[in-house]
Amino acid sequence: MNILILGSGGREHTFAYKISQSEKCDKLFVAPGNAGTAKIATNVSIKVTDFDAIKDFVLRENVEMLVVGPEDPLVQGITDFFKQDEELKNVAVIGPSKRGALLEGSKERAKEFMAMYNIPTAAYESFKKESLEAGKQFLETLKPPYVLKADGLAAGKGVLILNDLEEAKQELENMLSHDKFGKAGATVVIEEFLDGIELSVFVLTDGENYLTLPTAKDYKRIGEGDTGLNTGGMGAISPVPFADAAFMDKIESRIIKPTVEGLKKEEIDYKGFIFIGLIKVGDDPYVIEYNVRMGDPETEVVLPRIESDLVEVFEKVSSGKLNEVKLEVNEQSATTVMLVSGGYPEAYEKGKEITGFENVEGSLIFHAGTSEENGKIKTSGGRVIAITSFGDDYKQALKKSYQNAEKLHFDKMYFRKDLGFDLS
DSSP states (O other): OEEEEEEOSHHHHHHHHHHTTOTTOSEEEEEEOOTTGGGTSEEOOOOTTOHHHHHHHHHHTTEEEEEEOSHHHHHTTHHHHHHTOTTTTTSEEESOOHHHHHHHHOHHHHHHHHHHTTOOBOOEEEEEGGGHHHHHHHHHTSOSSEEEEESSOOTTOOEEEESOHHHHHHHHHHHHHSOTTGGGGSEEEEEOOOOSEEEEEEEEEOSSOEEEOOOBEEOOEEETTTEEEEOSOSEEEESOTTOOHHHHHHHIIIIIHHHHHHHHHTTOOOOEEEEEEEEEETTEEEEEEEESSOOTTTHHHHHHHBOSOHHHHHHHHHHTOGGGOOOOBOOSEEEEEEEEOTTTTSSOOOOOBOBOGGGOOSSEEEESSEEEETTEEEEOSSEEEEEEEEESSHHHHHHHHHHHHTTOBOTTOBOOSOTTTTTO
């Protein structure tokens, strides 16, 4: 079958890597893709939210499966667009409906959903411009640090964690009255701070049945020791060493099952991934957030560990027969180290030539922000390359990723050298 992946990052390159291995995949396209996907698929210059252009391409190339990488097209309703179109309705779309995507598209909706189905999460209240003063008063009832979340999509930058009460009040005002995050911050969720260690759990569901994928832990801060600004992710480790069988049982019974049951109860069309951002407080899991697609860079450690044919699994998702799948997973640990542009996540330069690919041994290279010009691979984003390695444990895998990171070069290249520091 012909398959189209939407997106241009490391997540989409990893999807392309796995899907291209399937005997069921005839032609593979990625829109818009990057220099890495171009080596194993055909890149197509279409924006992920240009639904009409996507439709034209799907019909022209007889695409039978659409795998949606990023959240924007899902929140904007690409699944509904396909289902409601006579010419597209038989295309298998891996990604939830617009109603399902609200779990990521609206922090307030996600919190209401969790409250409705008794899913453990931090206490919260949400506020709009008109209730700014009430929001400031609510902050006074909390202990620091203070967590402020823009309700809508803010490219991963809409969450502030502040230690000073007056600063928190000022930032709340900046979000609600001064459009700090634009429309995304028209509603702000303020929640209690949970102190613990974070991890991510990924679920694939056909709306009725579900599979729990390998766990992962990513590292969001730019600086070592988890300091500095938040990024899209500086690296990831899978599996998470502290997520033992007893803890995973709690996650399944308290969080995964009620989440899938809640979607079913509300008759939400949901065929795709649920990415559950969790925090372990003591011995108990709490939900920080839902995402409605795979995470990045977690995808770069989760998918390479899956040994099952991904296209076959997606077919079962589409046909509502996911209960027939037994997922085969590599028991080894996988780690990924993200190489980023100097200055990221703030201002950074693009167009730097990347060299040394031929020297990398024993690791997988996934392109995140790259382009090809005149046969040369150049940087085109903040996060540039993810280096994924396997090992008997995460330390062995990390050692390999770091060894290969030293073999790649571009001007002002940076990567964190302390991944896993909080696990030993």
